[in-house]
Amino acid sequence: MAHHLAKDQHGSSAAPGPRTAPHPRTTVRVRRTTARVRRTLVLGLTVLALGAPPWASQAADAHLAPRAVPGAGVIDDWSRTAVDVVQTDAKRPGAEQFLWYGFVDAAVYNAVVGIEGRYAEYKWDVRGPRHASSEAAAAAAAHRILLTYFPASQARVDAAYTASLAKIPDGKAEDDGVAFGEKAAAHIVRLREGDGRGAPVTFDKPPAPGVWRPTLPANAPMVDPWLAKVRPMVLDSSDQLRPGPPPALTSTTYTKDFAEVKAMGARTGSGRTDAQTETGRFFGDVLPVQFQAAYRGYVERHGLDIVDAARLFAATGTATADASITAWNAKLTYGQWRPITAVRLADTDGNPATSPDPDWLPLLDTPAYPDYMSGHCTNDGATMKVLSRLTGGDIDFRISSAVTGTTRTYTSAADYNRDVINARVWAGIHFRTSDVVANRVGTRIGAWTLDHFFRPLK
Template sequence: MRAPYRRWLVSSLACVLFAPFVGAVPADAAVDPPGDPAVVAEWNAVAVTTLVGDTGKAPIEGLLYLGFVHAAVYNAVVGITGDYEPYRFRSRAPRGASATAAAAAAAHQVLVTYSPYARSTLDAALATSLARIPDGRAKTTGVAFGVLAADTLIRQRVDDGRYAPVQFTRPPAVGVWRPTPPALLPFSAPWLGGVRPLLVRDGAQFGRPGPPPALGSARYARDFDEVKAVGSATSTVRTQAQTDTARFFSGNVIPQFNAALRDQAATRGLRLAESARMFAAVDMSLADTAISVWHSKYRYGFWRPVTAIAEADADGNPRTAPEPGWTPLITTPPYPDWVSGYSGAAGAFTTALAEVLDTRRLALTLGSTAMPGATRTYATGDALNAEVVDARVWLGIHFRFADTAGLRMGQQVASWAADRYFRPTHR
């Protein structure tokens, strides 16, 4: 059976099965059958591997598509269990449908749609998940309901602004971002700031924090001098401990934070619906933070330290001085400074997690793709956030003011979303 026909058939079957259930449904229209909580974490790991390995996407895009995955998984699960309010999804499954099967089918459907390069691997992962569920009506209706949840999300994301023909065309000038050495790459995914978010109203809601400090200000000079001293590849004032912290937070934030989420789900013994809710709340907040951050980066287009330090004699600030040949500890990423994306992700991650778990004592354990085998633990989100902000300065790729503003933006996005989504139904 050809793939397009197979997808059409599954979607059509789902519509036939669930058409009578679309709309307002009594609270007792579904039961909460036993489900395997591990399925959400397992498909999170599959999704992370799939999206990180998708060479057709810029690295930042992974946050957006991971939000799509967990929105669909969340709807598939709570549409069966009824524990929490669904996300823009009004269908409910027949009594007894398998929430485990629905979660796996929803994740699979979203991933094969947006990363078709990995279809064979994803099909094998789905077969493994479904093999653990006894054959029967519960499994069949669960799969169909999961596909329906995914297809609904996919339809909602049509024409959402992804891959719009947007380019950063601002002419080079003092204070304006331009491609940075050594590769001089163009602005990566400049369209992202115009994408319709999942939770917040639009990218401008939190993505317009106002401009960065004026080039002639004392604050600009202070943060300029700091990154110049401690962020240099040849810094003599940065300690080994600071270098280790910097490198720990120099890898890919998507595997790093999502591995921590899987650890949280396991150590806290979350039920299936609780796990689906946690991953959705965090990863959807991360997606919207990426959109908000990119809106700010594109709107303000502020230069990076590597450019600012080289051209400090033109910034009009008598407190700053250029340093020919200055280079950061790591290569500067190809997008503007204001505001910091990694810091924004940290703010969204810790805030959304604290909100959904209803505790500030997060007991986080993180690894790092840049330092394989290394782990760090944090009692609270504040402790993690402080190290992320410091690390991005010590890497030499951000001014401190860009990190603190990014952190605040992520916190605002996640807090706003937590007040309006993922609420218990009090069944």
């Protein structure tokens, strides 16, 4: 018997282009037409011969029998396709990817629960036909979202769509499921109109002690500053849970954070153990891609059905979308410099307890955006909180890293959060306070998400 998730008791974008190629469903239908006609003729001859319509008793049995809920294969399939589109084809920055996955996950969730029930829809109150195929609806919703925002990937997306529909029996259930999935996707697209994606936002703080500026190795401007102003998916505003400012440069906290990252985060001559170095490198992979694979693994290991799988992806997807938005809002607002700048320019910070090293480099290359607060740790906190609530605390989170070629399994959210906080310090790219504060904020975002959305129907 399949195991379901424990029910929560708390209750740059592109305009969609015109379709120039035949819809993938057309190809599927053409292949099935002959078989459908043949079945109809045989059934008709049988009725004439026997004098009783065989579907009469079948319909009565179907009415009395409980509805069979499909498995989660279509959810996993479209998670992989979304990663192929957003990461491989479009090559979007990691923090931005969370937003796109959130769109896909929300549309798929509405398409599924709108037919199957069990949980409240996300910012929608429309129900699909009870007989419709929720698998077809999920595929249609994901297909439409990805094609709307990433038309350059049409060949990949259409091929995935054709493959999904080929697994679903042809007929009215499939057709109505597709129609409802398209409707669910259109609703998400409407919700996200004018949400601030790609807006002309820039980081304009002049260089000064404590202020971020482009760093080695790319010396690039801030990545996706517009993300700081995007309308959230579950929160009320991008600054709703923004924390207070980072510690002052002359504070005891900053002095302690500085000394730790300088000693433990250096590329060479650090105080790290081999295990600590491996941890720092492990979490240097593309986090949203790691998360998508980890969610798929959980769904497969625990045999979730399509409804609970859609909920897991949607709750984590929207929570991490808002975690990225909130983290970027703090980065743009406070603009704290990175450890590489702080260590090299320590003689300008006004703190007699810090000393400069003009040649200092971190274990990992520093990404092109301010330090406070850590986007990675904000997303980690949000995901761990959602998973803890959905699973009753036994998160069974199996995550792999292409950087180290290893896999880790976490059964405790606290253990996972501890490791990621340490990892960003040992990698030399964050001050500890930036990680700790971010993780706490992310935890609040995860709780807010399940307090207000994706709740069981009464």
